[in-house]
């Protein structure tokens with residue numbers, strides 16, 4: 001598949017030197033006009049981009065991010081913007097703000113944005129006094145800005161053309177790309193953590209750890225889950241990053257995520273003192289995070305169907321492994337597969353999470369839209385999953401016949417009522433039963449977490 005990355009698709013051809021000089025002149029005129037017309041200090045925001053190619057998607061995004069930060073700082077400081085003008089085109093992006101505040105004070109705020117992180121180094125935020133003179137960094141006691149490449153004063157390097165243009169351009173794009181990728185990975189990983197917290201908080205859950213008890217478990221409680229979730233937070237970023245960096249066939253991505261998966265399991269076991277709280281979910285959410293990263297990093301469509309399809313391709317090799325005889329002691333999933341043909345977390349992921357897509361997510365969305373709390377909607381979704389999914393965790397603990405009997409009982413109850421209060425009572429009653437039968441539908445709980453995860457990232461039609 002030929003994939004072109006976002007930043008490699010120039011929207012505009014490079015501007016010529018003549019055009020750049022002309023644009024500079026126009027912007028200076030614009031500044032003079034605004035100063036004369038409004039009689040207020042002026043912020044002039046542009047990007048530090050070397051070379052003729054100044055307008056491209058990543059640069060536009062950087063400019064938007066800068067505008068967002070400037071607006072936020074001005075608002076926080078209670079400084080009104082009397083007028084805003086923008087000039088964007090082949091020669092780059094520029095924004096001008098006439099503001100109601102002392103120029104030095106404004107310069108302090110904007111310099112803090114420039115200093116705030118890697119992207120800030122690409123912002124050029126000048127502040128002009130009413131008389132048109134510039135407030136320098138020196139005026140407010142700050143050192144000169146430094147070169148992106150060598151760290152010496154930036155002005156020296158640019159005046160002496162110390163570095164080849166291509167090198168500076170490459171470094172600039174690298175800063176933009178890694179900054180936005182980090183933002184993206186953070187956003188996806190945050191949804192994974194949030195989904196795990198929601199799942200464990202949903203109460204009552206038959207046989208499972210929730211806010212009222214430990215279900216059929218004796219070796220873990222809700223705090224064990226909090227310990228595990230906190231330890232896993234950075235791991236999900238890594239799965240997204242694996243996907244972002246990966247070029248090639250998605251089915252080969254699983255192999256490069258394997259080590260991140262082992263690190264995540266290790267982090268979980270260390271945090272819980274050896275208790276398996278999330279092994280299945282590390283796989284399911286890990287594959288989802290890698291799929292999101294893969295689509296984003298390769299500039300592919302990122303709708304939910306595309307994510308689930310990528311999941312099924314990425315997880316396909318794991319399903320193949322189930323069919324081979326396990327090398328070491330079998331996992332819950334391997335035992336359930338060899339005894340009942342259940343393919344568990346690996347099978348669900350390899351099929352693109354069909355139960356989540358066709359049952360759980362539509363139900364969660366409609367119950368939330370009808371005004372149910374995440375808790376009550378979560379309980380209903382979990383019951384529907386228990387009634388339909390072949391849960392490898394539950395079967396490995398209780399045996400197939402017991403599990404099938406419980407499933408048909410849940411199915412019967414669900415066919416009789418959809419009243420939220422009655423479903424909560426049903427779940428509470430089932431909890432007693434599951435504890436006595438030693439059933440813990442951990443696979444369904446994982447799918448509930450996957451459902452929450454997708455609902456956060458794809459809220460669906462409003």
Ligand SMILES: [Zn+2]
Nearest residue numbers: 147149150157
């Ligand atoms: Zn330098």
